[in-house]
Amino acid sequence: MLSAIGSRVLAFTESAGKFSLFTARALTALVRPPYEWRETMKQLERIGVASFPVVAVTCLFTGMVFTLQTYDGFARFQAESYVPGILGVALLRELAPVIGGLMMAGRVGSAMAAELGTMRVTRQIDAMEVMATDPLQYLVVPRMLATILMLPLLIAMGDLIGIWGGWYLISVVLDAPLPGFFDRVFDFLEPFDFWSGMIKSLFFGFVIATVGCYKGLTTRGGAEGVGTNTTNAVVYASLGILVSDFFLTRLLT
Amino acid sequence: MSEPSFVSVTDLHKSFGDNHVLRGVNLQLDRAESLVILGGSGAGKSVFLSHLIGLVQADRGSVVIDGENWAELDRKQTYGLRKRFGMSFQEGALFDSMTVFDNIAFPLRRQARNMGQAEIKDRVAECLETVGMPGIAKLMPNELSGGMRRRVGFARAIALKPEILLFDEPTTGLDPIMTTVLGEVIIQMREQLKATTITITHDISSAKLIAGRVAMMFKGELVHQADRDEFFNCDDPIVRQFVDGKSQGPATEALIKR
Ligand SMILES: Nc1ncnc2c1ncn2[C@@H]1O[C@H](COP(=O)(O)OP(=O)(O)O)[C@@H](O)[C@H]1O
Numbered sequence: 001m002l003s004a005i006g007s008r009v010l011a012f013t014e015s016a017g018k019f020s021l022f023t024a025r026a027l028t029a030l031v032r033p034p035y036e037w038r039e040t041m042k043q044l045e046r047i048g049v050a051s052f053p054v055v056a057v058t059c060l061f062t063g064m065v066f067t068l069q070t071y072d073g074f075a076r077f078q079a080e081s082y083v084p085g086i087l088g089v090a091l092l093r094e095l096a097p098v099i100g101g102l103m104m105a106g107r108v109g110s111a112m113a114a115e116l117g118t119m120r121v122t123r124q125i126d127a128m129e130v131m132a133t134d135p136l137q138y139l140v141v142p143r144m145l146a147t148i149l150m151l152p153l154l155i156a157m158g159d160l161i162g163i164w165g166g167w168y169l170i171s172v173v174l175d176a177p178l179p180g181f182f183d184r185v186f187d188f189l190e191p192f193d194f195w196s197g198m199i200k201s202l203f204f205g206f207v208i209a210t211v212g213c214y215k216g217l218t219t220r221g222g223a224e225g226v227g228t229n230t231t232n233a234v235v236y237a238s239l240g241i242l243v244s245d246f247f248l249t250r251l252l253t
Numbered sequence: 254m255s256e257p258s259f260v261s262v263t264d265l266h267k268s269f270g271d272n273h274v275l276r277g278v279n280l281q282l283d284r285a286e287s288l289v290i291l292g293g294s295g296a297g298k299s300v301f302l303s304h305l306i307g308l309v310q311a312d313r314g315s316v317v318i319d320g321e322n323w324a325e326l327d328r329k330q331t332y333g334l335r336k337r338f339g340m341s342f343q344e345g346a347l348f349d350s351m352t353v354f355d356n357i358a359f360p361l362r363r364q365a366r367n368m369g370q371a372e373i374k375d376r377v378a379e380c381l382e383t384v385g386m387p388g389i390a391k392l393m394p395n396e397l398s399g400g401m402r403r404r405v406g407f408a409r410a411i412a413l414k415p416e417i418l419l420f421d422e423p424t425t426g427l428d429p430i431m432t433t434v435l436g437e438v439i440i441q442m443r444e445q446l447k448a449t450t451i452t453i454t455h456d457i458s459s460a461k462l463i464a465g466r467v468a469m470m471f472k473g474e475l476v477h478q479a480d481r482d483e484f485f486n487c488d489d490p491i492v493r494q495f496v497d498g499k500s501q502g503p504a505t506e507a508l509i510k511r
């Protein structure tokens with residue numbers, strides 16, 4: 001029993017060490033020339049542009065649901081006029097980065113793990129190494145850059161869409177228009193509310209890409225290995241987002 | 254031997270967990286020599302090739318290419334040395350997100366940075382011609398049959414006209430005519446470019462065609478290395494059983510155990 005726990009702790013420490021080493025090597029590769037512009041552009045398109053609909057729908061409904069819940073609660077003491085401000089803060093600081101980040105972990109992190117994992121088990125990664133091309137530089141860095149750049153952009157657009165969702169809910173669905181809804185949102189918000197969400201998104205993008213690429217490149221054992229590692233990539237990236245969100249929130253409040 | 258060999262492997266050991274795959278491989282190979290490695294499935298031939306090109310590091314022993322020991326090279330030197338190699342994989346290992354053209358152009362674009370677009374195009378066409386498949390440059394790997402993919406992998410390996418060529422079962426699953434064609438390409442590479450070639454094959458007739466020397470991988474060792482004619486005429490029981498394809502003999506036990 002004790003030795004079983006011991007070996008699990010040991011295995012955990014070992015994989016944590018390997019992951020840290022991978023992250024450090026990826027960061028070194030990030031600043032080392034040559035820069036793979038073509039690959040990076042491709043990933044910007046695949047990761048950023050193609051993810052917009054998912055993030056948009058996520059933020060739209062998150063904004064609407066949050067508004068519905070708070071409106072209902074605040075109506076009990078006639079404080080409906082505070083709903084827009086609360087919506088803005090909650091969405092920008094917390095809801096859009098975290099829920100959007102989780103969606104991106106599912107969409108982008110899994111795709112990275114599956115793609116790189118398949119390349120690993122079919123020896124395409126080895127073939128790349130043999131042709132004197134560093135997979136870290138050619139495959140990992142473009143994905144990392146693209147996710148780190150694109151996630152804040154997507155979340156910023158998601159912020160706006162979510163706020164619009166709140167307005168739509170109140171004025172059209174509930175048919176109880178609050179005059180000056182958008183003014184109330186933006187009067188209440190401080191610039192730092194926005195920036196703290198951006199910092200979170202940037203960090204979550206980093207988590208998604210490193211976990212996804214790490215799980216992909218360390219895949220073993222055929223189709224089954226690709227399956228488990230893809231699942232693990234999503235689970236670990238999501239956990240990473242939720243846990244780091246707590247610490248980031250502590251830092252940023 | 255006065256000067257050190259071009260490829261020098263001494264007492265190479267490698268285990269994966271409990272599986273002791275390579276158990277003391279020794280090999281000395283000169284420039285422009287052509288070695289064929291025979292051996293049963295799972296004998297460790299592919300693992301050995303991975304060591305030769307520095308993809309896997311040895312547990313014990315050394316692999317030295319032209320005086321450079323893989324274990325002592327840093328990242329930059331490793332990639333530098335790999336530029337002198339070409340390798341085709343048993344699995345094909347084509348990049349399935351790229352067209353056939355981009356696959357073959359990959360080493361040219363990455364390593365011959367002074368090559369222009371037109372030159373690359375010509376060289377890719379030439380390579381495809383060599384492996385008997387002109388005009389498939391625009392197809393994606395998943396549109397090709399297994400044998401075609403293997404030949405594209407072969408074309409990609411020779412694209413840069415490297416000094417050392419490693420072929421992992423290049424002809425398995427090909428028809429007899431194509432097998433001979435690829436065998437002749439390997440001979441050409443050696444004669445025209447003075448390339449050192451190491452080929453793994455199960456095909457005895459193409460082994461007889463391309464080999465200068467033959468070695469047999471058995472239980473993680475290269476047993477019975479000899480010049481071609483000597484090898485195929487020897488009466489070592491393991492070699493004889495493999496060459497003649499008999500089901501009974503000393504090699505059977507080792508094969509079935511795996
Ligand atoms: N990356 C690896 N991890 C674990 N075991 C491996 C790995 N690569 C090869 N092996 C094992 O090494 C042995 C030899 O494999 P291989 O060299 O591919 O044989 P072959 O002679 O048919 O090419 C097999 O038992 C295989 O399971």
Ligand SMILES: [Mg+2]
Pocket residue numbers: 298299300343421
């Ligand atoms: Mg093999």
